[in-house]
Amino acid sequence: MCRYAITYKPHFACFKCRKSFKRRLLKDISDDDKQKSVPAKCPECGELMADMGLDFKAPSKTNIKAWEHLTNLYSVGITFHSCGCSGPGYIPRDMESLILYLNETKKRYISNLSFWIKYKEPITKKERDIQYQNNWKYICKVPDTLTNTPKTRDKEKAIEYWTNKIKQVEQNINELKIKQ
Numbered sequence: 001m002c003r004y005a006i007t008y009k010p011h012f013a014c015f016k017c018r019k020s021f022k023r024r025l026l027k028d029i030s031d032d033d034k035q036k037s038v039p040a041k042c043p044e045c046g047e048l049m050a051d052m053g054l055d056f057k058a059p060s061k062t063n064i065k066a067w068e069h070l071t072n073l074y075s076v077g078i079t080f081h082s083c084g085c086s087g088p089g090y091i092p093r094d095m096e097s098l099i100l101y102l103n104e105t106k107k108r109y110i111s112n113l114s115f116w117i118k119y120k121e122p123i124t125k126k127e128r129d130i131q132y133q134n135n136w137k138y139i140c141k142v143p144d145t146l147t148n149t150p151k152t153r154d155k156e157k158a159i160e161y162w163t164n165k166i167k168q169v170e171q172n173i174n175e176l177k178i179k180q
Contacts, residue, residue: 011056011080012049014042015071020058021049050074053081055088072098072179076172099176106169112138113162119155 009022023040040049052070056079059066072095073079080088092098115138122128132139139153146157 008054011052011054011058012040013052013056013058013070013074014045014047014049015067015074016047017042017044018061018064018067019044020052020056051079053079053088055082056080069094069098072176075175076102095176095180099173102169102173102176106166106173109162109166109169112141113159113166116142116155116158116162119158121155 009024011020012023013020019042021040021043040051041047042049052074059070073091076098078091078098080091082088090101092101115135119135119138122131142153142158142161146153146161
């Protein structure tokens with residue numbers, strides 16, 4: 001059974017104050033939809049807090065190096081969200097492993113882009129089914145918003161999608177290298 005089958009309070013962090021808080025679920029407080037979208041603000045400094053996920057455990061306030069690393073993780077989109085079954089996945093422990101992880105991610109994205117550049121769109125339903133069976137691991141990695149039919153994606157949109165993902169990872173790597 002999933003450990004998050006029951007509802008838990010979400011974990012938020014303020015990197016400026018180096019504090020972590022659990023926030024009450026707004027749906028438990030109010031039925032007003034406007035109330036549900038209120039962003040979490042730090043009670044100490046008033047800045048917006050980062051939604052770190054239910055698997056987040058904050059380091060001590062005095063561990064500045066760990067808080068700086070958490071800031072770097074959050075800046076590249078790595079948080080501690082999961083369904084609770086298997087945890088949040090791989091979380092790099094230091095700057096070097098974070099950059100290595102992002103470079104590996106970039107290689108995977110380039111592999112996906114290469115597939116889509118070579119991809120020949122199927123014409124018949126039979127071709128589409130064969131194409132899907134042979135290449136489902138690439139086709140399914142593109143969001144459903146780029147769907148022509150249930151088993152295909154728009155080639156040009158897929159190429160644009162992976163190109164943008166690669167650019168984002170490269171930008172993240174460059175920003176982290178500047179911080180080093």
